Amino acid sequence: MKIVIAGGTGFVGRALTKLLQEKGHEIIILTRHKSGRENDIHYVQWLQQNTRPEQLLDDVDAFVNLAGISLNNGRWTKKQKKAIYTSRMEATLEIVRIMERLTSKPKVLVNASAVGIYPTSTTTIYTEDSTDYATDFLGTTVYDWERHAKRAEKLGVRVALARFGVILGRTSGALPSMLLPYKLHIGGTIGSGEQWLSWVHVEDVARAIYFAITNNDIHGPFNVTAPHATRMKDFGITIASVMGKRHWMPVPSFAMRLVLGEQSTLVLEGQHVLPTVLEKHHFTFNFPHLNDALKDLL
Template sequence: MKIVIAGGTGFVGKALTKLLQYKGHEIIILTRNKTRLENDIQYVQWLQRGARPEQLLHEVDAIVNLAGISLNNGRWTKKQKKAIYTSRMDATLEIVRIMEHLNSKPKVLVNASAVGVYPTSTSSIYTENSTDYATDFLGSTVYDWERRAVRAEKLGVRVTLARFGVILGRESGALPSMLLPYKLHIGGTIGSGEQWLSWVHVEDVARAIYFAITNDDMKGPFNVTAPNATRMKNFGKTIASIMERRHWMPVPSFVMRLALGEQSMLVLEGQHVLPTDLEKHHFTFKFPHLKEALQDLLV
């Protein structure tokens, strides 16, 4: 297949690219830099004045949209929140525009999303059938993001919305910053410790995206979280056990709010999210349990 990736040089994009190359597919990555061929990957410029990527995208089978400024890229100031929001909306609308101009439409668009679309809760369990939506900054951003993506359905394109949980990887994502206190021997429970962490190994994220590309029955939102979510206090204790460090110094919620402001919600609040749709379609997680995932990433 010929697969286009927007955001292909980011954390998830790199993992997906590695998987697709291993499986022998042709990859095109949309980039703000100049169009070029590198390591058997075609890089095509987009989101720049005068760029017309549609002129170089012929007979594309699938498009994966991972583009957008990271939620962890700086404190959530008013300016930063605007950048987070607009980067996602602009990229998604541009992808729809590109598809409008393609003579041969791709069969599927896999658009990134996030479990932040669900309200935070210590008691509720969310699946793709849940109708409660968060109204905070993150929830509103994800909701609008998904609405932009589904516009591609009018073009006859199958649209899937990958609602990512907290993605764990060795060098990027949330895990490195979570490990730091334990490396310094000051690790402990963050906040109440009762908040849910719906996590997922980055390899399973790439595999789930590929699964959505290749399974025609998948449509609409699907939660990309391991089937066994955990509470934050257990997450920390598991890290401490694997790293052979103490789990002893709690970090009060007010300290996190002082340090991170509104962004602190990413660690102080959470949702218990189940990957019901993936499991219904018989997707098998390589890392369904937290201890196995962390051992793979830390040992």
């Protein structure tokens, strides 16, 4: 297959690109830099003045949209929140515009999303059938992101919305910052410890995206979280156990809010999310349990 990736050089994009190369697919990565070829990957410039990437995207089978400024990239100031929101909307609308101009439409668009679309709760369990949506900054951003992606359905393109949980990786994502206190021997429970963390190994994220590309029955939202979410206190205890460190120094909520501001909601609040659609279609997680995921990553 010929697969186009927006955000292909980011955390998830790199893992997906590696997987697709191993499976022998042709990969095109949309980039703000000049078009060219490197390591059997075709880079096509987009989102720059006078660029027309659609002219280089004939007979594409699938689009994957992972583009957008990271939620972990700095304090959520008013300016930063605008950049987070705008980067996602701009990229998604441009992908739809590109598709509109292609003579041969792709079969599928897998668009990134996030479990932040669900309200935070310590008691509710969310699946793809849940219709209770968060109205805070993150919830609104994710809702609009999905809404723009679904415009591609009018072109006859199957749209699958990958609602990512907290993605764990060796050098990127949320895990490195979570490990640091334990490396400094000051690791402990963050906030109340009762908040849910719906996590997922980055390798399973890449595999789930590929699964959605190749499975015609997957459309609309699908949660990309490991089947066994954990509460934050248990997450920290598991990290300490795997690393052979102490779990002892609690980090109060007010301290996190003082340091991170509104961004602190990513660790102080959470959702218990199940990957019901993936399991219904018999997707197998390589890392369904946190202990095994952390042993692999650490």
